[in-house]
Each structure stands twice: as C-alpha cells, then as structure tokens.
Amino acid sequence: MDNRAEVSAFLKSRRAKITPEQADMPVHGRRRVPGLRRGEVAVLAGVSIEYYTRLERGNLRGVSDGVLDSLAQALRLDETEREHLYELARAANTGPARARRHPKKTPVRPGVLHIIEGLRDQPAYIRNYRTDVLAANPLARALLCTVFEVEPANTSRFVFLDPRAPRFYPDWDRVAREAVGALRVAVDRNPGDRELSNLIGELSTRSSAFRTLWGAHDVRACADGTKRFLHPVVGELELIHETLDVPGDAGLCLTVYSADPGTPAADALKLLAASAATQSQADNAA
DSSP: OOHHHHHHHHHHHHHHTOOTTTTTOOOOSOOSSSSOOHHHHHHHHTSOHHHHHHHHTTOOTTOOHHHHHHHHHHTTOOHHHHHHHHHHHHHHHHOOOOOBOOOSSOOOOHHHHHHHHHOTTSOEEEEOTTOBEEEEOHHHHHHTTTGGGSSSOBHHHHHHHOTTHHHHSTTHHHHHHHHHHHHHHHHHHOTTBHHHHHHHHHHHHHOHHHHHHHHTTOOOOOOEEEEEEEETTTEEEEEEEEEEEOTTSTTOEEEEEEOOTTSHHHHHHHHHHHHHHHHHHHHHHO
C-alpha cells in the first residue's frame, strides 16, 4: 500500500464528512467542498494551514503524538479511526513494509478447538485477520452453510463474490461495510502480508461494490452487535454476536452467536442444531 496516498485519501475523506455547522465554524460565501476546508481543519487542530496541507498531501513523517491527537479531535475520529491514523503515522516513520509471506492457515490450538466444540448450543468459529475461517463447531457450519460450500471458507469472499450473499444477509449493506472496515484494520496491522494484499486485489478486481466501499476509507472494529440471516433451512433469524481476540494467537479471533432464551431466534437455533445432527448421522451412516 502507498502510505502517502492512503494518508491523503483518509484525511480528505474524514474532512469531507464534517460540516461547518457540526464543527461550529462560521459559514461565509459559496462552498466548493462538501465538508470542512483545509484551513478550517487547521484552525480546529491548532496548526498552520501550510502544515496541515503537508499532512493531507500524505506526509506524516515526524508528526508528534500531540498533533495526531489534535488532528483526530478536529476530524472527530472514533477510536478505530484514531488508531488507523496512528498506524499510518507509524508506517510513515518506519518506511515501506517489506512484503512477507505468511502461512495460509495458522494452526488453531487444541485448547481453543475444545472451547468452540464445547459450545454445542451456540455457533462459534475461529477466523484470522484475512477472514479465513480456520475452525468451526457443527452449529456454526450449519448456520453459515452457504459460506462453507466453498473451501477454504472466507467470509469476505462470500460477502462480495457470492450472488447469494445479499439474500443470506438481509442487512447486506451493513455487513459489507463492516467487512471492508475490518479489512482496512487488518491492512494497518499487517502492511506487508502478501496474502492479504492478494485478497484485497482480488475483491477490488471482481467486485464493484468492494471497490466503492474500499475507496471510502472507512475503518471499523466490530466486536459485538446483532446480525440477521435468511437461512435456507430455518428462515429468518436475528442473533447476537461477540468477537474476541484469541489470547496468544495474534490475528486470530473467536466469534460466537447466541439468542435470548424463548425468542424465535433461539427456537430457530434449536431447529438448526437438530437438523445438523440429523444430517451428521446420515453422513456417518452412508
């Protein structure tokens, strides 16, 4: 990734999202930009317009933490966006990352596998920062059945390249934005990962939706929330999800879905578990 181009595009995209009214800035005359002007951001950050112009041209070399904090406050960056800005500054000061090849699959420790296998009533799976699904319990495989039809399973490829994804995820637009935002965080933390770069290139080449969202330069960290599915077996269900980093395994995270007891989603999960068990018995008997 070209660090200067990424810095420039990110700062411009954040500046464009803030109106003068939101920043309590006076409005004079006709404006040619949708958000704040460079000079207005400079005033809010407490730097000269010349200095801010240098930053927005992509040069973060030698920028202090104090300036980065002031810039983040001026642009109203959330925690994930602020960390993205700091990652860009670190990359600018350490030079271009050398491309490195990682193993396509990081082994999942037996103890972690026991954890997800023990969650019999909750879909649970392990993925890496490239969104490859490395391990899943039977209920997760049943829930994400369409994702697992293509091996190796990769949630980003499914979201953007499988024509069934918009139906499988009724809130596909939100799911897609979250997927792109998470990949941007992954690129921040692993700038020299060749397989990750190849994934971004593949999605950019094959999906116009991905190209558009990637060009928005949004970053997201989705640790929890709800997700709706339109499942081919049990129909529509809305599940709570939690995503946690796996201690001791950098880049791996555990996602667990659940439903409140007595809800239609809980009944659907029970039905899905029974269906998966029946299918497993049929497969073993074959």
